[in-house]
Amino acid sequence: MRIGELAQRGECDVETVRFYEREGLLDRPAREANGYRCYTDAHLVQLKFIRHCRSLGMGLPDIRALRGFQANPELACDEINHLIDRQIERIHRQLDSLHVLERQLHTLRETCCANQNASQCGIMRNLTRAAAGEDCSCHPSDRKGGMQKP
Amino acid sequence: MRIGELAQRGECDVETVRFYEREGLLDRPAREANGYRCYTDAHLVQLKFIRHCRSLGMGLPDIRALRGFQANPELACDEINHLIDRQIERIHRQLDSLHVLERQLHTLRETCCANQNASQCGIMRNLTRAAAGEDCSCHPSDRKGGMQKP
C-alpha cells in the first residue's frame, strides 16, 4: 500500500509517517518505480505499535527501546517494567501539579463576579497583588511563614 | 539593578529574562554606559507578574493579553474571565486524559510479573497484540459495541 493508505489505516497523518521513518522508528519501505513508498502489512503493524505507545504517553526514545525488545525477545524484561514504571511516575507528577493548578485557578476565578472593568476585576487584582509580592487568593502564603520583612 | 539580580529576585534564569524581553513581555530596560541592562523595581513587578501567570499554566499570548488589561484598566473584564475559564477547561481536559492514561498504564503494568524474558513479558505482549489489531489490557474494546465486521 502507499503512504496515504498506511497513514489512514494507522490513524495518523502522512507527514507523521514520513517523520517516523526519518526518526528510524518505522522501517524504510521499498519504492515503486516512480519513487512512491510501498508498504506491507508489517509496516502497518509497526505504525500501530508506535501510535499505541504514543497514546499511552510514551516518548519516541522509549518506543525505540521497546522496538529493540521486539527485535531481541530473549532479553530480560526488567527494563520494560522500569520503563512503564517511569511513565506511571511521570503521569503521577503531572496529575499532582494539575490538581494544584485546578484548585488555584478555581479560587482565582471566584474572585471576579463579572461585568466590571479590568481595574476592579478580582482576577486582575489578585494577579497584580501577587506580582507586588503581596498575598493572592490563588497562592495563599502558607509556606514557611512568608517572606515579609522583619 | 542588573539582569542577574532581577533574575534571582524574579526566581528565573537570566536567559529567561532576555527571552521575555525579546518576546515583548518585559519592557526594555535602560542601559548602562557599558551596555548592561539596568532594571527598576517596576521591571521586577512585571517579571513576577509573568512568572506568577506562568505558574498558573498560562501561555505567553494570554499573559500578553493580561498585560494589555493592566495598561487599559477601564476595559471590561469579561475577556479576563473568559481567559481564566478557558485555562480551567484546558486543565480539566488534561486531567481527564491523564486519569485515563494512569489507569491504562496501571492495567498494563500488572500484566507483567517481572524476571521473564521480553517475549513472555505481559507488557510487551499487550503492546504487540494491540499493534496487530487485537485486544490489549490497556485499551479494552468496550467502545460502542466494537468495530468488528457484520
Place this chain on the structure above:
DNA sequence: CTTGACCCCGTACCGACTACGGGTTGTCGA
C-alpha cells in the same frame, strides 16, 4: 596581570509533530 564572575549578542536545540513551498506522477472526466 590574571582569574573569575558577570554581562553582551546571536544562534541552535529540545519533542513530536505540522505546515509550507515547489516539483513530479497518477487518475479521472470531458
Place this chain on the structure above:
DNA sequence: TCGACAACCCGTAGTCGGTACGGGGTCAAG
C-alpha cells in the same frame, strides 16, 4: 488527448517556552 486535481516526492521552517552554547566584552579582587 487535454486539463484539472489528488496524491506523492523532498527539504526546510515553524510551533511553545524556554535552555544551552559559542565567542567575546567589562570589571573588581588578589
